[in-house]
Amino acid sequence: MKPEPYIRVHFLEQRLILRRERKVLFEAPVSLAKKGLGEQMGSECTPRGWHQIRAKIGTGCPVNTVFRGRRPTGEIYTPELGQAYPDRDWILTRILWLSGLEKGKNRFGRVDTLRRYIYIHGAPDAAIMGLPGSHGCIRIHNGPLLELFKQVKPGMRVFIS
Numbered sequence: 001m002k003p004e005p006y007i008r009v010h011f012l013e014q015r016l017i018l019r020r021e022r023k024v025l026f027e028a029p030v031s032l033a034k035k036g037l038g039e040q041m042g043s044e045c046t047p048r049g050w051h052q053i054r055a056k057i058g059t060g061c062p063v064n065t066v067f068r069g070r071r072p073t074g075e076i077y078t079p080e081l082g083q084a085y086p087d088r089d090w091i092l093t094r095i096l097w098l099s100g101l102e103k104g105k106n107r108f109g110r111v112d113t114l115r116r117y118i119y120i121h122g123a124p125d126a127a128i129m130g131l132p133g134s135h136g137c138i139r140i141h142n143g144p145l146l147e148l149f150k151q152v153k154p155g156m157r158v159f160i161s
Contacts, residue, residue: 009138039106
């Protein structure tokens with residue numbers, strides 16, 4: 001039986017790697033939390049440890065679809081829209097909603113990744129990858145996100161360190 005693929009997210013390198021054992025199936029630069037790693041509700045930190053993809057959201061939506069509360073807003077992101085709302089945290093194209101797997105570390109209570117709404121999600125093309133900048137989520141450009149989205153399924157494990 002072949003080992004299941006999993007996603008590894010590296011904070012120091014700001015990279016996401018989909019692998020099966022030692023084989024790299026996909027790799028892309030990402031942007032994690034500008035406030036660093038941490039699990040507390042309201043911290044705006046990226047949670048560490050083992051997670052799983054709880055849900056895949058956005059199948060069939062156009063590239064640059066804007067999401068709020070995991071629902072399309074009807075907007076399509078453009079640089080002009082970005083300039084009109086410079087402080088908005090853009091969640092675009094697709095969402096991979098994460099759920100913690102480690103009780104007391106990233107699951108249940110004040111450290112629950114699912115209830116913190118931590119995602120792997122699309123970001124504007126102008127968003128800088130490779131440097132921390134998110135509010136806790138894992139941002140990735142839309143092109144790589146679409147490629148990753150095709151290769152993953154709910155239940156796939158994700159390790160963040």
